Amino acid sequence: MKKCIALALFALVPLLAYGCGGGSPSDVAKAFYKAGNEGNYSKAEGYLSFEARVVYKQPMFGVTQSFDNQMDAVTKAGTITRIDVEEGKDYGGYAVVLVTLHYANGGQASDTLALLKEDGQWRIVTSTLLLTAR
Numbered sequence: 001m002k003k004c005i006a007l008a009l010f011a012l013v014p015l016l017a018y019g020c021g022g023g024s025p026s027d028v029a030k031a032f033y034k035a036g037n038e039g040n041y042s043k044a045e046g047y048l049s050f051e052a053r054v055v056y057k058q059p060m061f062g063v064t065q066s067f068d069n070q071m072d073a074v075t076k077a078g079t080i081t082r083i084d085v086e087e088g089k090d091y092g093g094y095a096v097v098l099v100t101l102h103y104a105n106g107g108q109a110s111d112t113l114a115l116l117k118e119d120g121q122w123r124i125v126t127s128t129l130l131l132t133a134r
Helices: 002-022 025-037 041-045 050-055 067-075 128-132
Strands: 080-086 094-103 108-118 121-127
Touching (some): 025 041, 025 067, 025 080, 025 094, 025 108, 025 121, 041 067, 050 121
Antiparallel strands (some): 080 094, 094 108
């Protein structure tokens, strides 16, 4: 019985890590925008690196609105209908992916996300769309 429990836990650990940003950079990009589109800003923020959370929340870095408002601007208030991600190159703990967001009104927006491995998890360092969100 103890072996069964140990095997079950061993099998679940990768799934838990995957759900917390441990998947590929493209998985993290999709999960980030999906959470933001659903209005789950705290979950979306969880995909940001420590440094990115500081930058996107500090007025001294030119941020003039809250992270929630930035996400609303990027998701056009939750109207993303499809998220396409081109897997970028992994430079050994650092990766860049290109994202195309498709909106309900037929519009599109492109984003370039830079990600890094932070405590074994892929985290977003920069987003060109968030940096320019108004």
